[in-house]
Amino acid sequence: MGVSTNLYLAAEGAAAAATTGGIWSEWAGLMLIGPMLAFVVIVLFGKRMRYQGAEVAIGAMAFNFVWSSVLLLLNMGDSGVLYERSLEIAAVGGGLVFELGWIVDGLSIMMYWVVAAVGLAVFVYAHGYMKGEVRVTFFFAALSLFAGSMLVLVGSPNLVQLIIGWEGVGLASYLLIGHNWELKENSSAAMKAFYTNKVADVGLVIGVIIIGITLGSFHFWDLAAAAAEHSAALGPVAVAAGLLLFFGAMGKSAQFPLHIWLPDAMAGPTPVSALMHAATMVTAGIYLMARTFPLYQELATAARPWMIAAGTITLFGMGLLALVADDIKRVLAYSTVSQLGYMMTAVAAGGYTAGLFHLFTHAFFKALLFLGAGSVIHAVHSNNMSDMGGLRRHMPDTYRTFVIGALALAGVFPLSGFWSKDEILATLGYEGYNLVMWIAVAGAFVTAFYMARAVALTFFGEYRGHGEPHESPPIMTRPLWALAVPAVLAGVVNIPGLKLPWIGSFTDWLSVRSVPMGDHHAEAIDVGLAAAGLAAAVAGLWLGWRAFGPSAADRADRDRVEIPVLYPLLRQKYYLDHAALGLVWVIRQPAARAVNWVNDYVIDGVVNGVGALCQRLAGLLYGGVDQHGIDGVVHGLSWGTSGMGGLIRRIQSGRVQQYAGLLVAGLLLLAVVVLFVL
Amino acid sequence: MGFEDWAAEPLNWVFLAVALATTISGLRVVTSPNVVHAALFLVAALAGTAAIFLLLAAEFLAWVLVLVYIGAVIVLFLFGIMITRAPTGRDEAEVDHQRRLPALLVSAALFALLSWGLLSQWGDTTLDGITAGTPTSVLAEGLLGRFVFPFEVVGFVLLAALVGGITIARRDLSPAEERERESR
Amino acid sequence: MILNQFLILAALLFCMGVYGLLVRRNAVMVLLSVELMLAAVNINLVALEAFWQTSEALGQILAVFIITIAAAEVGIGLAIILLIFRNRRSANVDELNLMRW
Amino acid sequence: MSPWLALAIWLLVVATIIPVMGMAIGYAEMKISAHMQSRIGPYFAGGRFGWAQLIADGVKFFQKEDLVPENADRPVFKMAPVLVMVGTVGLFVVIPFGPGLTPQNLDLGIFYALAISSVGTIGVLMAGWSSGNKYSLMGGLRAAGQLIAYELPLVLAVVGVVILAGTMSLDGIVQAQISWFSEAGWSLGMPFVIVQAVGLGVFFVASLAELSRIPFDMPIAESELVMGYLTEYSGFRFLFFFLAEFANMFTLSAIAATLFLGGYWVPGVPDSILQFVGPLVLLGKIALFIFVSIWVRWTFPRFREDQLQTLAWKWLVPISLANIIVTGVLKVVL
Structure with a gap:
């Protein structure tokens, strides 16, 4: 195994001053291995452990949290950390090499930390949540695999390892969504997620192959360098490769129209949803787009409008769906899809930092919201908001943290969501996508509206469910408070124009990387735009509260009255699931008929014609050539063969020693021939 | 000489x-x-x-x-x-084939060829320098050094032969015999 | 001592082994002949080793391998003969013409 | 003195040692077993303690007619005791009786000893087969199975000692025990039995089996096979077997003493004295082993055939392999 360390472009830009990070970087691979090791250990020994393997999973995650925190702190300094290590595993052929390794730069450090921090909170929470459930050991094993695969993905210095992590994430999500597979719908949801992802993965794999062949390398730094230098080799295929990679990202990051799996993925236990929506699964697509950002920025610019279009549809259209959902997790799921649309739009529009910043803040408040929802579900034993209501008196901790998360998601000043959403809006404005920007503002309104609805229906009014709801145990509420802190404060790190002492800013963190990304950063707050975004959020909250608050009239009637056309459309999720099935059906019937017609008339005709022709020819041949010429030869041959066989078969007596004797005699003959004749 | x-x-x-x-x-x-x-x-x-x-x-x-x-x-x-x-005692069974002559011819011819080859190749080359025996340590270092892999393979072959010999030669008991053995 | 006296002795033993291999009916005796041939080969190897005096005693190492393999071969061979004898009440090679055609 | 002359002298010495030793051991066996069974044993011949009993027996054997059964394969029948004896006599060549008192200090001493002692097996098989008697044949088969089975642990048990000593020369092994824990000018010495007690146990059990002595005397089990492969022998041929067994006992005990108890060495005695005392010391150690084997003989009942094979393959071989591994590790660590 050879080891190669990336020194490429280290002399350029911000990377020039970067340190290697010492042993923390040189052994950062441990973070990638740790959860994988935990997976193996839990699978092998988990059942015999005191906490059925949870302690191992949490231990591995805590280790990762500590390690990545150190890396984050190192990266906060003026210089930042830049390190890369690749171990050559095998040559693939054609000059391509299969390598495994890890990369430590601003982007991956941020992802390490987000995965570890959110993962740790979720794992601890899950330990409480899963108490008494079935297959807890397997659950934690798969959870470790999930987080580990995501770390392999984000730590990858090349596209191949990324695919490995990518598929690992897909596998783990399949296992976890279908955790309660006794219910048919759960296993169906798992398969839906898997299939949808596989469809997208085809695009990713083809894209990677194209890049690998044209570039002669799978390394991200080579890709970035080629893009930065406007490589002639990569140029012609850049748009195709970029769109294929984006297609893969659409699947993982649930962009329209491949988002259909994500809301159904709610079938998994709630901690899985929290992890999936916040850190480990859906962010993979955004991460891929960010990692390959130079490709889109420099070469595949033609792909960007399509990406923006997909992102914009996702961010607004899918947000609307959250308005009518009754399942609280479904509301949050659609909000995730919508927020992913924000991120994708931002990255596609050139807002590298903006998109990732939103990913960063979103991870915390979305994990917080999901865990809160899980806590509520744990208490009332139902996913439906129509079975909830008035829970703020019963579950004060959950209520407070959920409201914090909701406000952050809605983008209320000064919570984290406000800052990241504002940065996206500013970037869209700077890049000149004004229409998109105003759609995004409208999206913010929708976001605030449905979050207000969710909070009102869940925590206010009268309790409509069964039994007596109770607050969750501390092991579940403490992670909620732990996540509430960054949900409030995470925005501070990237206020435009503000550079905090010691901490620096998010932009600076991300600026440490092997290749400069060359995206734009606002140097000051655009007060007007911020005010517009804030106004949309406040308006959404106010309207939502008016419509669904405790003083509002009966909610169900209003839904139908208020938006006559939209409501059924939204209820049926724009008929997209039907469309997907219909698409298959529509393609299948005519295609089959067409193939049948071609078979009956074209191919059969050709075959019959050729057949008839051959028949006639054969008649000629049979009479003349075959009967007399060939048969004579064949008969003669067979007669000769049989005669020879009669002679030779006497030699094949079945007596070993006779064989041996002939063998020695033959060898002798051969020796004599070689020695004396030749 | x-x-x-x-x-x-x-x-x-x-x-x-x-x-x-x-x-x-x-x-x-x-x-x-x-x-x-x-x-x-x-x-x-x-x-x-x-x-x-x-x-x-x-x-x-x-x-x-x-x-x-x-x-x-x-x-x-x-x-x-x-x-x-x-x-x-006396063994009456015929242990040889009737056809000994071809075998004799073949082996005699083989010997003739081999001796001709050896004589023409080596002549009367003398064998010097075998005063001292080969130290066992040389053999040991060869076997466990350069030839350690063949050595392991040969060991594996021996093990396989052992297992194979037992498997081939053992008589599988009939179910009745099996039961009898268990009851004993 | 000359080299050839050993080599020709080996050749002689080897040809005797060949003769026995071809002429014996009893399977055990065939195996005995094979052992004779292997011993002849070992003499050859050792004699040539004594001639060339390789630093690693290659000839002798090879002979050790041959002896080992021969032991394995005898074990398996006798097991097979035992099985044949048990099934057919005879260990004569020429009655084993199942391989015919 | 030419080497041939030395060899001839040594052969003469061996030719006297073997009958004398055989008689001494035979007499000891009779007396000890008698006392173990609250008898007196031989007391008549020769006056006191019946010391001449064995000499009388020997004379009786020589007087007997040399019978060869009608059905026997005469040449093989006659060769068998000789071959058994060769395996024994060959062993005397390498036993070190004192510093510089090794008849032939072979480089491969112990290996040679094991190789030569395995020749006797052939003699036993020959005796069993050539007698033309089914009891003899059965005895021969049992002997062959047993001897093959116990040859392996016997060899493997020695490997531990060879690893520790770093040589296969018997004199070298004794020297290694003498010079263990050596500093400049002095050495404490250590008989290998201290670290190779397991090896000694395996070696002793296996050598009992090689000698076909009770409890390993299935090949000549009187109650089943009359006298096994010895059934048809009489007269001085029987005496040959008889002497060979006792001489073999002697040599195997000598080898065990050399390998594990330090041979001719006594702690603290310099070489110059050992040269004279050495043989006596060795004899004392041999006597110890012989006494133990006689003791075992009259204490344990006979093994069943399957128990015997189980002991060899399932216990002694794995134990000696483990011993080799442990010894190897020990050697590397030390």
Whole structure:
């Protein structure tokens, strides 16, 4: 195994001053291995452990949290950390090499930390949540695999390892969504997620192959360098490769129209949803787009409008769906899809930092919201908001943290969501996508509206469910408070124009990387735009509260009255699931008929014609050539063969020693021939 | 090197005696009508071989030959013979084929060819420098150093032969016998 | 001592082994002949080793391998003969013509 | 003195040692077993303690007619005791009786000893087969199975000692025990039994089996096989077997003493004295082993055939392999 360390472009830009990070970087691979090791250990020994393997999973995650925190702190300094290590595993052929390794730069450090921090909170929470459930050991094993695969993905210095992590994430999500597979719908949801992802993965794999062949390398730094230098080799295929990679990202990051799996993925236990929506699964697509950002920025610019279009549809259209959902997790799921649309739009529009910043803040408040929802579900034993209501008196901790998360998601000043959403809006404005920007503002309104609805229906009014709801145990509420802190404060790190002492800013963190990304950063707050975004959020909250608050009239009637056309459309999720099935059906019937017609008339005709022709020819041949010429030869041959066989078969007596004797005699003959004749 | 020189070396007379004994024993191995006698003559032939090894200063190999062949392999042979035929006393069974002449011709021709080749290749090249025996440590270092992989493979082959021999030779008990054995 | 006296003795033993291999009916005796041939080969190897004096004693190492393999071969061979004898009440090679055609 | 002369003298010495030793051991066996069974044992011949009993027996054997059964294979029948004896006599060549008192200090001493001692097996098989008697044949088969089975642990048990000593020369092994824990000018010495107690146990059990002595005397089990492969022998041929067994006992005990108890060495005695005392010391150690084996013989009942094979393959071989591994590790660590 050879080891190669990336020194490429280290002399350029911000990377020039970067340190290697010492042993923390040189052994950062441990973070990638740790959860994988935990997976193996839990699978092998988990059942015999005191906490059925949870302690191992949490231990591995805590280790990762500590390690990545150190890396984050190192990266906060003026210089930042830049390190890369690749171990050559095998040559693939054609000059391509299969390598495994890890990369430590601003982007991956941020992802390490987000995965570890959110993962740790979720794992601890899950330990409480899963108490008494079935297959807890397997659950934690798969959870470790999930987080580990995501770390392999984000730590990858090349596209191949990324695919490995990518598929690992897909596998783990399949296992976890279908955790309660006794219910048919759960296993169906798992398969839906898997299939949808596989469809997208085809695009990713083809894209990677194209890049690998044209570039002669799978390394991200080579890709970035080629893009930065406007490589002639990569140029012609850049748009195709970029769109294929984006297609893969659409699947993982649930962009329209491949988002259909994500809301159904709610079938998994709630901690899985929290992890999936916040850190480990859906962010993979955004991460891929960010990692390959130079490709889109420099070469595949033609792909960007399509990406923006997909992102914009996702961010607004899918947000609307959250308005009518009754399942609280479904509301949050659609909000995730919508927020992913924000991120994708931002990255596609050139807002590298903006998109990732939103990913960063979103991870915390979305994990917080999901865990809160899980806590509520744990208490009332139902996913439906129509079975909830008035829970703020019963579950004060959950209520407070959920409201914090909701406000952050809605983008209320000064919570984290406000800052990241504002940065996206500013970037869209700077890049000149004004229409998109105003759609995004409208999206913010929708976001605030449905979050207000969710909070009102869940925590206010009268309790409509069964039994007596109770607050969750501390092991579940403490992670909620732990996540509430960054949900409030995470925005501070990237206020435009503000550079905090010691901490620096998010932009600076991300600026440490092997290749400069060359995206734009606002140097000051655009007060007007911020005010517009804030106004949309406040308006959404106010309207939502008016419509669904405790003083509002009966909610169900209003839904139908208020938006006559939209409501059924939204209820049926724009008929997209039907469309997907219909698409298959529509393609299948005519295609089959067409193939049948071609078979009956074209191919059969050709075959019959050729057949008839051959028949006639054969008649000629049979009479003349075959009967007399060939048969004579064949008969003669067979007669000769049989005669020879009669002679030779006497030699094949079945007596070993006779064989041996002939063998020695033959060898002798051969020796004599070689020695004396030749 | 003339015959006088050759005869002046006492070891050559030892060789001659050993070689004569070995040859006669070998001849009896392939001609003796009695299986047990043949096996016992093989012991003599192998003892002669070991003596030749000693003449060639291959001490270790000589004792390996004695230990493995005479001590184990031949015993195994006799064991096998006695289990399968046990021809105590006179053995009337025909042990040779009727057709001996072709075999004799073939082996004689082989010997002629081999001796011709050896004589024309080596002539009367003398064998010098075997004053001291090969130290066992050299063999050990070779076996466990450069040839450690073949060594392991041979060990594996032996193990496989052991397992295979047991598997082939063991008699599977009939169900009734099995039950009887268990009840005992 | 000259090299050829050993080599020709080996050749002689080897040809005797070949003769026995071809002429014997009893399977055990065939195996005995094979052992004779292997011993002849070992003499050859040791003699040539004594001639060339390789630093690693290659000839002798090879002979050790041959002895080992021969032991394995005898074990398996006798097991097979035992099985044949048990099934057919005979250990004569020429009655084993199942391989015919 | 030419080597041939030395060899001839040594052969003469051996030719006297073997009958004398055989008689001494035979007498000891009779007396000890008698006392173990609250008898007196031989007391008549020769006056005191019946010391001439064995000499009388020997004379009786020589007087007997040399019978060869009608059905026997005469040459093989006559060769068998000789071959058994050769395996024993050959062993005397390498036993070190004192510093510089090794008849032939072979480089491969112990290996040679094991190789030569395995030749006797052939003799036993020959005797069993050539007698033309089914009891003899059965005895021969049992002997062959047993001897093959116990040859392996016997060899493997020695490997541990060879690893520790770093040589296969018997004199070298004794020297290694003498010079263990050596500093400049002095050495404490250590008989290998201290670290190779397991090896000694395996070696001793295996050598009992090699000698076909009770409890390993299936091949000559009187109650089943009359006298096994010895059934048809009488007269001086029987005496040959008889002497060979006792001489073999002697040599195997000598080898065990050399390998594990330091041979001719006594702690604290310099070489110059050992040269004279050494043989006596060795004899004392041999006597110890012989006494133990006689003791075992009259204490344990006979093994069943399957128990015997189980002991060899399932216990002794794995134990000795483990011993080799442990010894190897020990050697590397030290």
